[in-house]
Amino acid sequence: MFALLVEDSPTQALLTLAELEKVPNVKVDHAVSLASALEFIQRKRYHVIFLDLTLPDSVGDETVRRFCGAAPELAVVVLTNHDDDQQALMALEHGAQDYLLKAKIDAESLSRSFRYAIHRKRAEILVREARDAALEANRQLERRMRQIDCMYGVSRILESPELPLQVALEQVVAKAPSAWLRPETICVRLSCLPGLLPSGIVQTPGFVETAYRLEAQVFAGSRPAGRIEICWTETPPAEGDEAFSTSERELVRELARRIGLALERACVQKELVQLATTDFLTDACNRRHFMQSTAAEIQRAGRYGRPMSLLMIDLDHFKRINDERGHAAGDEALKAFVVMARDLLRDQDIIGRMGGEEFAIALPETALNPALVVAERLRIRLAGLQVPVGGGEPITLSASFGVAECKVGAGEGLEACLGRADAALYRAKAMGRNRVEPAE
Helix, strand or coil, X not given: CEEEEECCCHHHHHHHHHHHCCCCCCEEXXXXXXXXXXXXXXXXXXXXXXXXXXXXXXECHHHHHHHHHHCCCCEEEEEECCCCHHHHHHHHHCCCCEEEEHHHCCHHHHHHHHHXXXXXXXXXXXXXXXXHHHHHHHHHHHHHHHHHHHHHHHHHHHCCCCCCHHHHHHHHHHHHHHHCCCHHHEEEEEEECECCECCCEEECCCCCCCCXXXXXXXXECCEEEEEEEEEECCCCCCCCCCCCCHHHHHHHHHHHHHHHHHHHHHHHHHHHHHHHHECCCCCCECHHHHHHHHHHHHHHHHHHCCCEEEEEEEECCHHHHHHHHCHHHHHHHHHHHHHHHHHHCCCCCEEXXXXXXXXXXXXXXXXXXXXXXXXXXXXXXXXXXXXXXXXXXXXXXXXXEEEEECCXXXXXXXXXXXXXXXXXXXXXXXXXXXXXXXXX
């Protein structure tokens, strides 16, 4: 085994070396300064360092601290001229394993201290390794618990029936950084294809796009639906620390999978709602949805004392179009009417197909006279419309209109108001069609 004596006094060095030579199976080298000692340990592996506290280039506790900092795996025995327990304790606190008084050095004490220092250093290394392993295990456990907690929270958010999809995904993006040990350094961005989200992009505040990131594609069913990105705002962590660990890759893929499921459910729900509320041919509201939406508007108008009007519309001589040009041409005419009407109407106005060629339009915040103006504009625009149909001349259309203002102050309901508008419609048809008639 090998020992290194670090002693600048030639006399003390000779005395100590003479005693060390009596220790069996130990070979000794000699250094006269801290700098030369550090050079020795770079060239050779030593088991124990016998270190004088007073050297030309370092004195006292600083000597122990500097040496143990440079060689934390080496056993150190401090040599001192003074019977100073406090200094010895300080040396042990700074990394030494034992200390000897120079006046009491002999082969037996050196041999005992040699063995003791080696065993204590080995024990310290084992304790340190066990402590580091426990810390790493705790760190891995905390990381896993954070990931599990994050995914549990994400599932609760995405499965909540009360949250709109946009709000749910905003909460998911805000929750995602909590899966990392240092969430403040994580930014998240979710990009969705047009039509899936109103905004198209959801991201954490202050998102910074960096080269160091994880990302995964989001699929709604089998269709690509977007992408989720996890970015680090600071310098990338050291490899082996948090740099793209397997669990982090799996986490991002799982986030993408769950978001994809939510988008797929939203698409299916949207299709179901559309099927339940929309006329399949014209894309206007179907009769049931029109009645529900308009009834709600009438209640609101009655609650706040605001005007509300209804239009009943019937396309003139529509049977002739079907008979002469075919049902496909009739379908094109119906769709063209709805497109034209939506172009003139406001966003809050409601158009519904009541059956066949008959339509109804609800005009919130609209009294009778403004409603008559709207009906006349629709009539004029429709009269000038030409609907292209393959293999023949374009179709021209006209319509008859009945207009009624709902008597919300008198408690008139939807059915009664529609009845008055319908009566006005039949009066318009009886008076020659292609005209607007107000209800009585």
